[in-house]
Amino acid sequence: MRLMLLTAGSRGDVEPFAALARCAAAQRHEVRLAAPENPGADLAGLDAVSLEVDFQRLVGTQGASPWTAVRRYRTEVGPGMRRMLSAAVRETLAFRPDVVVHHPKVLTAPAVADALGVPHVVVETVPVLTPTREFPAPGVVTRDLGPFNRWTYAATRSAARMFRRDIEEACAQLPGSTPAAAPSAPTASLVPISPQLLPRPADWPASTHLTGAWHDDAGAPELDPAVLRFLRGGAYLVATFGSMAAGDPSSRGRAVVESARAHGLRTLLLTGWGGLALPDELRGDDVHVARSVSLDAVLPGAALAVHHGGAGTVHAVARAGVPHVVVPFLADQPFWGRQMHRLGLAATPVPRKHLTTARLTAAVVEALSCASTAEWVGREIREEHGLHEALSVLASC
Template sequence: MKITIITIGSRGDVQPFVALGMGLVQVGYEVTICTSDRFESWIRERGLHYAYMNDHLLQITETDAGRAAIESGGNPLSLLQQVKPIIRQMLDEAWVAAQGTEAIIYHPKALSGYHIAEKLGIPLFMSLPLPLYTPTRAFPNPLFPDLHLGGWFNQLTYKILPLLTAPYMGVVNQWREDVLKLPDRSWRMSEQVRKNGQRVPVLYSYSPHVVPRPEDWSDQAIATGYWFLDSQEDWQPPADLVEFLAAGPAPVYVGFGSMAGRHPEQVTQIVIEALRRSEQRGVIATGWGGMVASDLPENVFQLKAVPHDWLFPQVAAVVHHGGAGTTAAGLRAGKPTVICPFFGDQPFWGRRVLELGVGPKPIPQKKLTVQGLADAIREAIDHQKYYQRAIELGEKIRAEDGVGQAVDWISDRLKASD
């Protein structure tokens, strides 16, 4: 059976689907991943088929305008006119990629998956690493602040969520008419409900130990456990990094992925000075388009990227922006965590780290200071409660088989649909 996975975004939006795809291949499915072409060789190296999608959206986030949008809170309206033709192109490319497929798994950011499955009349699964699309009274939608107003407010935030895609519905509906020959779809019509009124199955690729399953969830949603993709067996770390790690106490990892706003140099200097004041060695990950470092002190090592599953078990604590993937890797390694969120779901993961007792209160990037970060690093390392709870949570996460549970869940529903 042929399955097409459609996703878009940074490596953190693609890597879990590569892990899932490999799990599906192991039980006999033929899997193609349609995503940005910057990930093509990496996907093919893992034994999966690749289908083309352009890289323009990611390139925009690396421009000054894109950084400004991130720094201002990720408001898509500031780049809407520039982004609309790119979205149309991505929709067209996903449609080409899906020809001949028999089921679709999609990240909702890619916009196309639901509509293609509707046209082809095939099974579909939505998937993402945060509980965004399943209403509950237990907590508000992760993209909204937790105002502690109770269950009525929490449920309301899920009804409001479709407003976030409303600016793009004109592009999507024009594409539905031109290419799929389907009628318009209102932004009020959630992609989680099909024409027959049935809910679309949703796989959340995070651990229920991190976000427990709410009692009022639909049976069409599951938190499977994380979908980790470990480094390949033949991967070797840089020799100078190995030497640095061996030369002293375990360092603090600091990395903000592709995000450092319009002032990456300023953010980097805050990090370096905070490490000095907290008297910690550090490993700084610059990422692509992230922090910029030069003239580093001897107690700080700079790298562009390294597999988290290799590095994190060797550090004292992890400091990052709160991306779902980096949060998962740090918790799996059993390390205290300091989250410095920009926007989106990052504040949600910061709150979860605090509530789980595995790290101090998150520091929003707009409030990031040398002293504030230094204090948070010291608190994360010196507080015995964080250390012990992080170890215990890491053990629970490592005992899970998220990919295996997801593969079983998908297979059961595909068999039932035959």
């Protein structure tokens, strides 16, 4: 089977696809992965091509605010999306796969699959495409609307209309140059989420598959010796806000370090794309600052993790059996913060704009009380085989 994998976004959007590519290649499938530039994920050993957009640069330019993204659409966001949509068509045509597997942001994937006469399968790294009555579309509304929850999923289908001209321009490369007015529906939807963190809704159709998380079992990479020495020095927490960079990173760093010290914990502060910074006056032997490390390598020994609530980070923390303090910024992060709290794995979420030392110190107390539940859930998640389940679905397409 020849698989074309197309993904877009930050590290949390790329790592599951990279894990699927490695697992598929190990089973002797021919796999090509098209991903953004500078993704922050390890693509070594993969047949990988560029989608000609750097999401880290876009975030650095526009910040996390969607309103800023709208203002910068003509100069940054629009051109980046056009390059990505066009590259996705070009690379897929060149590979001529048997199946196209794509992130929802890659809006040209259905059309190019139709042009090649092959099925396409969408990957819901966040469950925003398949309507359900059980919860509203993550990132659309922040409260349960009961029987009206299904209506909220209409908003997630508007992206194709917003980028209609860009899609048409990219699809001019297709044989015949005129794509169908409406591409075919996906053959299946893969949801790489653990059922321990999101039980399957009863009203999802059979074509939507909750596979379990896609995790590369090759093992965590070797850590820098300085990080290893720090981890061996006593109890610690891990703080990361990934690709989130809005607001005051020094203020957030202060809240994290001071709340950790209040509980006798040391801090591994991961600055990511600029969301955390350590004020000079708080430097000490009990704080280690790094831009990025493998979460799989540092989380298993942590007392807890303070993070933004991205789906990838949520799964990494839960898989390690570690309790959470979620500080959501935007999109699906409030959903995951509420869900982890509801499951007894996390403290009550602390919104980014309300993060203070006092609130975070209290949240750490609440999170530490979740340790036994987090440990049990972590064991269950580590027994899942999400990648094999996904490949089984793809083989039947």
